[in-house]
Amino acid sequence: MRIVITGAAGRLGSVLSDGLQRPDRDIVRSDLTALPAGRGEAHRVDLTSYEDVTGLVAGADAVVHLAGIPDEAPFGDLMAANIWATRNVFEAARQAKVRHVVYASSAHVVGMYRPGEELGPATPPAPDSMYAVTKLFGENVAHLYAQKHGLAATCLRIGSFRPTPENARQLATWLSPADAVQLFDRCLDNPPQGMRVLYGVSANRRSWWVDDAIDSVGYAAADDAELFAADVDVDEFEFQGGPFAQRGYRGGAG
Numbered sequence: 001m002r003i004v005i006t007g008a009a010g011r012l013g014s015v016l017s018d019g020l021q022r023p024d025r026d027i028v029r030s031d032l033t034a035l036p037a038g039r040g041e042a043h044r045v046d047l048t049s050y051e052d053v054t055g056l057v058a059g060a061d062a063v064v065h066l067a068g069i070p071d072e073a074p075f076g077d078l079m080a081a082n083i084w085a086t087r088n089v090f091e092a093a094r095q096a097k098v099r100h101v102v103y104a105s106s107a108h109v110v111g112m113y114r115p116g117e118e119l120g121p122a123t124p125p126a127p128d129s130m131y132a133v134t135k136l137f138g139e140n141v142a143h144l145y146a147q148k149h150g151l152a153a154t155c156l157r158i159g160s161f162r163p164t165p166e167n168a169r170q171l172a173t174w175l176s177p178a179d180a181v182q183l184f185d186r187c188l189d190n191p192p193q194g195m196r197v198l199y200g201v202s203a204n205r206r207s208w209w210v211d212d213a214i215d216s217v218g219y220a221a222a223d224d225a226e227l228f229a230a231d232v233d234v235d236e237f238e239f240q241g242g243p244f245a246q247r248g249y250r251g252g253a254g
Contacts (some may be wrong), residue, residue: 002026003188004060006047006068009033012104012180014163016064019181020188030056031067047085053092062100062188063215065089065138068091070106072129072244082134089154090145100152100191103142107157107173107199108132111241120198120210120241121157128241129230129249130207141199146195154187158167158200159209165225168235168243172206176223179203184219208240 001024007013008029016037016237017029020042027040035042045164047050048096049068057063067089086103093101110119127133142153159173160166161180175183179202187198199209203221243253 001061001188002028002059003062003064004028004030004057005064006030006045006056006085007065008042009035010066010070012019012158013066013198015177015180016066016184019177020064020185021122022230028056028060031229036130037089040174047088048080050092053085053088054095057089057092057098058096058178060096061091062191063093063098064102064104064184064188066104068104068108068117069131072131072249072254074088075130078130078134081211082131083137086134086138088143090141094145094149095153095237098143098151098186100154101142101145102154102156102187103138103158104200105139105155105197106132107159107201108241108244109136109157111239111245113208113240115169115237115240117208117240118210119208121199122211128239128245131251132241143195146192152226153193153195155195155197156183156187156200157209161200165228165232167232167242169237169240171225171229171232172208173201173240174202174204174223174225176202176221179221179223182221183217183219185220190217192216198199 009031030043112126145151160170165174202223204225
């Protein structure tokens with residue numbers, strides 16, 4: 001299986017580039033910045049160039065689309081990195097007859113719900129930022145290409161991907177590196193019929209997200225942020241999105 005990973009130089013991409021390696025897989029890494037040495041092909045690609053994206057995904061069986069700005073930013077920057085680039089990836093995948101796109105969405109698409117409210121994939125969106133709005137755009141693009149063109153699409157609403165949780169909010173939203181690798185690995189091995197939305201989160205006992213559909217891919221999270229509860233600062237947050245949901249937030253929380 002030939003798998004293209006966009007955003008391979010990022011925090012999640014660098015972990016998946018190594019973690020998804022298997023003898024039956026050919027991992028192709030791509031990013032806008034130069035990539036460190038590693039196994040498999042590496043390409044420096046600007047995803048806002050449709051021609052460059054078509055060359056990147058040619059011959060691929062699956063695309064793991066991680067690239068984009070992962071925070072609030074000026075809308076022109078978000079437009080290029082999160083909207084144009086995502087459209088290009090899905091359209092190029094369709095043209096190249098790629099079977100499956102795994103799209104890194106964000107739990108910030110439901111960030112305006114209150115802590116403690118249990119949410120599932122069918123919960124109506126409540127984005128907490130323009131960044132989150134661009135991620136909803138990506139989910140809708142995935143739905144369009146699945147329904148209209150038959151391209152299998154998995155949208156993973158990633159929580160807080162960190163080596164360890166860093167604050168009280170992340171005791172609910174944390175996704176550990178090991179669980180992230182397992183989740184993407186299971187999704188690649190079990191493409192959907194059509195489009196699905198899943199939450200990317202570890203087995204945190206404080207999690208707000210109820211996702212029965214996750215069983216369909218065989219994902220069994222092993223890590224629980226509660227192990228780190230004594231090590232994080234006690235902080236208060238009004239909404240699940242934390243600082244992203246604050247008025248005047250312009251980025252920087254990560």
